[in-house]
Amino acid sequence: MQISPSASYPIKLLVNHFSVRLNNADAVIFHYEIAIAIAPDKKAQGRAFQVYKSDSLSVKRQLFKTDPTRFPSQSTAYDGDKNIFSTVRLPTGLFRVTTRQDFDVTVTLQAEFSLNAIASPNVSRNVLHALDVILREKPSAGLIVSGRGFYWADRGQDLRMGVQALDGFIQGLRVTEQGLVVYVDYSAMAFCKNMPIIDVIQDTLRLRQLDENVTLSGKQRTQTEGALRGLPVTVNHRVTPQKFTVQGLGAHDSDGTRFTVDEPEGRSFSVREYFLSEYGRKIKYGKLPCLDLGKNGRSNYVPMEFCEIAGGQRFPKQNLNKYEAKELKGIAMADPSRRKDSILHTVRSDNGPCVGELLSQCGISIERSMTQVTGKVLQRPELTPARTRSVGAPVSRVGRSSISAIPRLTESLTSRTSSASSAKTVSRSLCLLPSSYRPPRMIFPIPAVCSSTSSICGTCAAAADPDMPNDGSPVTRRWVQHAEVAVRHRVRGRHAVLPHPPRQQRRPEEAGPVPREPLVEDQREARGEQRGALPWGSHPRGPLQRAVHADRGRRQPPVPWV
Template structure:
């Protein structure tokens, strides 16, 4: 059995002066699921209505069973106080429903879709096949308006609609036997970038770097055809590390005609050419990604202003985020400023001192101090300075012993000398000619998995561009970060202009004129947007 009684029904029952004990079947609306008919009425209710009423009820209920049923509940619950029969109640409901349906149909007929075609804002746009939105009901906003001049952070992008972008798929694997562990180990994004740059720099004739761009994962977009197949690249791991070999497989996926993008901007194409957008967006981000720190979708400078130092080894770094947008005026580059708290590029020991630690406390290796040091440093990426390498390491932990007490078994790779036990201090003296200044401190563990790789902290430097959680900032520093993140309009405009024209920005690529090298803003040439230089300094 189902019982239906909402709060409004309860209020009506109380208003009529009846109690819950006096509620009968007509007030409580009880019915069995098996006896439900298509119009939402029970057999008992149907027997109380004549044939004409039931016929009208069925006709209108087909338009909306739930709406009709709710109206019956409302009408009859209220009107039972005045002893209105169910038959009259149903007639009132059907009349009300018929009037509302007729009113709605008249309102719909009054809505007229404008067939007037707006003027084209894109040169060469044809209005015969152009897809346009419905006209605004207020006559395009001309009933009441006021002209306001606004600066938008959108910069027009010019492109050749006849050009073709070559899209390639890239697969990079270690050159190892398929069953080995090294073959299954994933390659970091930084190594993928190094491998691709090495291939392009080794063979610049077939792999021109200036007219090709790599997304750091699986895609390469180029303005010219590139050779396909499998190539072998050797990447040096450093002074005392054997070179690593990789298989670089490149295959052509598609030839993207930029004319489709032009058709879409003119309204001649009903779908978005996403691959072309992806390729052109990657081209616009190529220069910033090479010279700036990439955090998420934003790019940040590697240097910070002196006044933006937040202390504790953290600073507010300024940058920007950009994306390509399709507008009524054509393709536009949307660029906005951004500010983020990042850790500074510091030696690990200097970073600890800015965090408030005393080196004497670290020397004593007290458990409570090392627990706090572990909380601050674990998971951060570092470079090592005792040998030449670009490899990044992640701090996994610390050694249980101080540096002077750590020993390990040294094996000769060439097999000429037998294995021998050696101390870490002596090893750095023999191998790298380095004398350790802090021998009574623990070492950081830069190993992976169960493999330990102990390195003295004095040879570790934090990698720049590592985000610092803003919730860890105190109130004053968090407020300062918020203030510089919301500059005044004029300051924000100047900042955006400066970022567009900077050496690291979208217009940062320099050009050559006669014997002059590396020419940039305020000078510009014909194949660059005019906002990349001063109007009076265009190269003839």
Template sequence: MEKQNWSVNQRGRTRGRGGQWQRWEVVSRGDRAVSSSDFRGSGDGYAYSGESSSPSPSQQRTWQCRSSGPSTAGGGVGENWGRSRGVGSSSGGDGGRGRGRNIVQYVPVGQQRLADPLTSIHPELERMDISESARQSSLPAGTELTPCKRPDSGGKSAVRLVKNLVNYFPVKFDPQCTILQYDVDIKPVAQGHQRGSIEFSKVDLSMIKNKLFSMDPAQFPLSKTAFDGERIIYSSVELPTGIFDVDLPRGRGLNAHYECTIKLVNELSLGQLEAFLNGNLSLVPRQILQGMDLIMKQNQNRLRIGRCFYSPHFDSKDDLGNGIYASRGYQHSLKTTAQGLVLNVDYSVLPFIKPIGVLDFLRFTLQIDYQNGISPWQKKQIEDALKGLKVIVTHRKTKQKFTISGLTKENINDIVFPLDDSEDKTQLKRVKLVDYFVDKYKKPIKHRNLPSLDLSKNGKMNYVPMEFCELIEGQKYPKEELKGEEGRRFRRISLADPGDRRDKIREIVQARDGPTGGDCAKSFNIQVSSKMTEVSARIIKPPDLRLGDSQGRSIKCPITREDCQWSFMDKYVPLGRQIEQWVILDLSEGRLNSDRFVKSLIAQSSKLGIFMKEPVYYKCRMYVLSNSDDLRGLLRHIHSKAHRLQILVCVMSRKDSGYKNLKWISETEIGILTQCSLVWHANEHKEQYLSNLALKINAKLGGSNVELFDRLPYFEGDGHVMFIGADVNHPPPRNTSCPSIAAVVATMNWPAANRYAARIRPQEHRKEAIQNFGDMCLELIQTYGRLHGVKPEKIVVFRDGVSDGQFLMVLNEELMDLKRTLESDGCSPTVTVVVAQKRHQTRLFPKDGNRKANVSPGTVVDHTIVHPQDFDFYLCSHHGTLGTSKPCHYTVIYDEHGFSSDEIQRLIYDLCYTYARCTKPVSLVPPIYYADLVAYRGRLYQEALTGYSPLSIASSASVSSSTLSPSSISSFSERAFKLHGNLENAMFFC
């Protein structure tokens, strides 16, 4: 069937049955006008949306689906329209069975026939309670969900309105313009004995492509094309297609002759983007956005790292010491918003490795003395740090560039290899590496007691001693590895007050080497304004809190401070635990003033209403944490001697990798809650620190540190509600085999909704979709049922760590898994799914006032800068004290509760006041905050089990997820992540 073009050509509003006003629209396909009733049950796949008025926001639901195949005319209104209150006819005012808002969308998934118009409602369907049927039934096979749409024009609730500037710069483009997309396939021309496939880096491919373009600049205009570094070229003019030969001079480790095959694969009309921004298309034209985004990122004067651009040159004023420096740059991306297309630009700083010799890197950066050889532990540390870095070799006349794949097993003095330079390939001569460098390059090797760098590629062995290798410029250094003074210097450079950051961003946009300074965007007629977007923001009223007094009574605590913090001065926590059996494990190497620490902690805890008796005292050396068997024996001894041990407080002399062993063994094998403290904090006896310590202990033991005085918005009625948080912790980018860690947390009490239980599972390497989401949630729901005798009737799922392009994955894999699992267990709660995103670059700046002041807690923006259609908003729920606050971006992608904008915003903001570890609202809704902590705890379990760090584990076959079968992953899960029964319902992660 030929693809059809649909457009809305008539809209209206009529009264349906029951006297309710109902909106309707008529769409046209070619020469035929079709009423909205044509879509009911057809599953045809074309976009339509209708809306009916609603008497009660609490009855509203939002639902969308994408049908993967046609259905018969008149078939299954309940099936195809799914979980939505108020499904009914919308044609010409006839119908109106719905009690609430109804936003339904069908999106094309293939070539499908148009069903015959539905002229009547089947009597059985007429008598059916559609909303209840939809709620109880699962979606039909083949149906694909899409994110729900905004239910209203935005929230109205506010204590005051403020003007903010946003780092969004409006973009103008020509809708008549067409972007030509070409596929380029680069292959080496085999010569002589060369065989096998060759791996190219992006730099290699760009160099070959640039050589081709330089051969005929009239036919291949470089300034009018954008290359992704792999195989896609976007062009504003037609390019020649076919096979082209490219010759490069030898000397950079590349073959001399290449074949470049170029073919036109797509023509991207910017008119489609304009149609989406105008509301005439329902889905973002992602291919067009990706092409335009790449065009905007063509910058020849800056070093590109991911989406960021930095100066390739070292500036002495940004020296961090120890062979590391900071580079100031920016990152930007195109976004579709309610105001149109914008360029989101933000200031960025990254640490980089200086272009120094590898041995200098060992000495200064890793601080390893290698003169007398290295230990096995140091060797692993070196390999972790160097693997994947690029070096230039200095023992040859032509300085070739290579990537470090690892270190040799043997030291240089012991390395012998077959020399393939004789005519008789059956009798290869074996030579020592030290002799080879003297004979071949006249270079004696000085440091023979070190391993060699392994620079092998494409099966060709290549060992080069570290002393003949230099790190090339422009290689980033992991921020998490910055320690001490270098870390403090980096924070001083990267943290910018709101006023300073705003000025830096403006300078970046106007700079010649900035995102708008290149010729490529101009050739596509893309223009970027230099003026920041101005928006009106609302500040939501903070909730009243429930604390306690010395008589055990609840007291109301209004939030009065500008930073929205509260104090426990003359107040207690709502529920303080009696701690009668606890242990101090002193690992401070004799530096802990134990008597004073215990007295201070007990005294400060009692001020909060948390009463602790005297502990049992154990003393040991720090090394016990590094030996799993010794630590296991010690913990078992402590547990057996203590009668009903409640918690173990471990005071450590320093930060130590053995921390992960303590948490893993105590939480999965022994069943002990632990709370760690560093000795210098313990000896300071500061009230603030001791109070935070007491709050964490109380939360772990099931106490309540803060509650909302009133019930959460929207859920004031009867019925139990559960909030679920989900996140996945992935291994570092250079790791290629370590499993990802999925974590799910859920509230275990109502209406306080501040006590959580958690479950952890490993899954496939870098797999974002949670593979056991339904089972993990069901386990938590069943636990809730055992605790309260009733399962929750309403569930709100908060999902972290997914991008806009993964919303469909969350809906059609994770949500559907949850629905199927719950139905198999006989429960059918209503569900809302909200995605929270912090890894964005949107910044809000107060337009007027103090340059150092951030936006106030409770600042929300749900217009202008948000998605043109989706149900999203930006909420800054915390008070920023360092740098510039970053709001959290929330998107409601599925909603069976029918939240209004005000309701969901108030719900999330109020929840941010229930975080157990501090006396202020947090920047991220607590279910996700806790899920992130639990996922990281799972990573510690995995590292403790394997004995490897996240980087080095890539070489460990024992946990290689690329080779793990489902059964071995299950076994791995039981060994490493199964919580002890004592801790299954505890906030051990707090």
């Protein structure tokens, strides 16, 4: 069977939707709200402390670890804020949890709902939110989480300067005509690599090796500071690693940076002397500047060799240079075959959204194959540029009619046909304005590419003639917009040139023969210039049928109305 290239035909498509099935109609989910606050302290009365998101996660884990019988972690899902969804009942009330300090945790039952509602087309938002948190519980435990996406730490491509592009996926729930489905899509994002700062500098400056007496020039210093600013780093000279953010580089090198210790003696140390006496660490690269890890306006200088980039942190996209951004874009815009393989690998992996003990307890199973749908390839549109092709439906048969016997109808038809033909000719003979032509008090700019480069009439508009008498209806921006829409409608979507309004409209009965408007050649001859020269503003790609020539400091000749 041969199919015409211009005919529509059906086609089978694979959609990244995976059907959700409910195996246990009696399954129930309990929604609890958890409120975490710092326990009151006698030494800090009247002072308010903020509980960060990282503290909330550690407090929740400690609560479930302390009493696993009443708080089974394998039966609950936590959204990281204040919502817990469980397949079993949890105790409610006030609990004291101790991590780095004491916290008061209040657990309250908010609602319980049956999962039988997911079989209906009108699934409530609360049920969808609960299922979404449950689906994210398994990937959150073994993958890097960033926003709505999950990324594998071992599936990345190097982008240089301590940055790598990690492959991952995004997931979610959608209600379709086929029921509730899980959609999974491919994603790629830039992350920081876990590597020493010295290696980052060597990679940034493209040095084979770093000498102990190496120094940075002004340009190298600028490149290094631009690559390191804003990166999260950890220090390795302390017993417990702490995370900081790079604010910049010190003004001097490690040997030349000195500060005064707040002691009764008020001794002055260099960075090399301080780290040797305080931590017993010798600085190898003393000629390199220190990293400024301070905050709140206070400086905290640490040698580069004692800092490492904290891996798994998202790297800001705006901080990538044009080569890295181009490479990341090429990775993220994967071809269909690679995108399909990545999605199927995600669905069938152990850290994917379709597996987990919590899903089994809810009685939910998810298909591992994509949904197949039927699409339709539309026929290509028929283009009719200018008069290169006839417009209209093909004639199925040839015959003779008696229409010529009706003079009144033939006269009307001939008149309308002639008017339509003239309108088409005029629409293709509109004025082309060169890119350097700028009428006074321009309302809209002239698209130079369309008007002068491609020989296509673009839309432009000029203000009213300053010599025209004020009749109470000045040309405003709104008037130009309405006129432009009207002209586009009359010429079937083509752009048109809006001229100055006419000075005076004559009635048809008073109108005499319309004088021919002088062309460019006539104007040049009137000024005594050489005849036969190429008109100013013409373009070799398309002949100018009418041109508007404007000298600097002279009033523009009026352009006839379309």
